[in-house]
Amino acid sequence: MKVLYVDDEQDNLITFKMGLRKWFDVIVTINPLEALQMAQNPEVSVLVTDQRMPGITGLQLAGKLLKIRPELPVIMLTAYDDRDVMLEAIRLGSVFGYVLKPWDFDDLKQIIQNAIRTFQLRQENKELVAGLTRKNQELEKAYAEILQMKKKLEEENVLIKEDLNQFIGPGEIVGKSKALMKVLKQIHQAAETNSSVLLLGETGTGKELFARLVHKLSSRKDNLLVSINCSAIPETLIESELFGHEKGAFSGAVNTKHGKFEIANGGSLFLDEIGELPLAVQPKLLRVLQEYEFERVGGNKTIKTNFRLVAATNRNLEDAVEKGRFRDDLFYRLNIFPVEIPPLRERMEDLPLLVEFFVEKLNRRTGKKIQTVPRSTISTLMNYHWPGNIRELSNVVERAHVLSENSKLIVGEWFKPGGQKLQHRTNTVLTLNEVTRDHIVKTLELVGWRVRGNNGAAHLLGLNPSTLESRMKKLGITRP
Structure with missing residues (x-):
């Protein structure tokens, strides 16, 4: 640590440096403006300055330094006539202390040591505040992430409750007919893969039960099965339900929402009545099925996901493709493993x-x-x-x-x-x-x-x- 002394009299500089060099690393200058530059050196821990100098006073120099390095203590060497000025400067915090001329080396040594200790404490406090600020920022970031996770867990919890409410118990798919046995064999075959499954059949045949059975027989059974009925959600909301949205993405989007693609990560996604999916959303679904990545509505961050798709419809999708109501490329992507559920x-x-x-x-x-x-x-x-x-x-x-x-x-x-x-x-x-x-x-x-x-x-x-x-x-x- 260095002690910087500035004085317009060369003799004072020599006397100061010779008298204090055995205790401190002293650097001196005769130019106050040069002293202002030298004081910015982080190794300088105290500035000692004469009060009465041509062009600029020591108090003015202290004021300039306060804006640059507020933690650096300033000690004034001054005549008795400036004592009241010094006391006011100390009260205002621009000056650490003062020594009357002619100075006593023991007094000067003591006040410099006190100033150095004050500087060290200020530095430690500055580092502590900076550390606390960083920690606070990290905590705020972690808290924001926790809120996001909490919201996601709440959404998953709702889906888990729905899943439990519709749990397939032993024997819930009831029957022993050949038609049912054929379907169950296909379901077991499909469950062993990660391929998309398309359940076809009339309304009321129990397609959702079979979708749940596909999930429960698969390697993803310990994770969520997320269900969504494409015909039950307005066209204006279906994209937000599937992809989620960022806060402020549209009027009413007061919070970030996790979509079904994101929540189903690691598990299965059941899209019921997929034949009712709006044409505008179909290419976006196709991209997710091909790339397994997407962006939330109103967002630009790419989110990765890994789910197994089970879809169901009571519509003739091939007929819908011919009439231009359903994309052929999406149909081919869904139709990897079709299973026809027989009517009663x-x-x-x-x-x-x-x-x-x-x-x-x-x-x-x-x-x-x-x-x-x-x-x-x-x-x-x-x-x-x-x-x-x-x-x-x-x-x-x-x-x-x-x-x-x-x-x-x-x-x-x-x-x-x-x-x-x-x-x-x-x-x-x-x-x-x-x-x-x-x-x-x-x-x-x-x-x-x-x-x-x-x-x-x-x-x-x-x-x-x-x-x-x-x-x-x-x-x-x-x-x-």
Whole structure:
């Protein structure tokens, strides 16, 4: 550490340096402006200056130095007449201390040592503050990351709860028909790979259950299965749901949101009703499936992901491709491992087992004990076409469970499958649209043409109310 002394009298410089050199590393200058430059040397720990110098006073020099190196102590050598000025300078903090001329070397030595110690403490404090500032910045950054992780975990927790609520328990995919056994064999084959799986089938056939089975049989079973219904989310929000968005990306984006691609990292992603995915989003999905990377909406940071895609649709995607409603390159990417889920009418031998399963499940849930299912009930149910498939069967069994007054499951007059048999009628086979139209009309008549609500037609048919209204419009069904 160096002690810098500036004085306009050469004799004073020599005397100062000779008298203090055995205790301090002393450097001197006769020029105050040069002293200002020399004082910026980090090895200089104290500036000793004469007060009365031509051109600039020691106090003015101290003021300039305070702006450059505020931690450097300044000691004034001054006459008795300047004592009040020095005291005011000390009070204001621009001067560390002063020594009256002619100085005493012991006094000068002591005040310089005190100044050096003060300088060291200031340096330590400066380094401590800088260290604390860095730590605080690191903590703020870590806290921001924790908030991001917390939000992501909250989103994952919601999905985990949804996953648990729809957990496939032992025997939940019920049946022993050849059609079902064929599908289960394909599901096991697909689960052993990481290839995309496309589940095809009518509404209500249980495609989501099979998607969950693919996940639970795969090597990703210990991670999340993230599900999203492409038809249930408005076109303006689907991109944000899939890719996520950055804070401020659009009006209402008050926080960063993690998309399904990001949350499904390490697990599986189930895109239900993928045939309803807007054309504008399809090329972006294709890129994720090819590159396994994406950017959030409103962001420019590339995010890597690793998920296994399971998609499902009740639409004919090849027909949609021909009509320009679905990209052919995306279809080929999805159609690596297609699995056709049979409708209930093609596996009717499974119906009695399904009825028993639904009854046992309802017994556990409600506490009501339905112990037997009469042959007449099974016969009535078997004599029906089931355009709504297993979902419709589940709803019919639930209604019968509620209305049955004893330990037997009775399907009452409210269920009228007449005319819905899968058989010839005057040498004419009903088309699927005709069967569907008749069934929707009869269900609407049963509930007084009420579409929505717990006991509305949509609930009984196992359909989204908007989907039912869309089908009514397509089939030309209007309320009389």
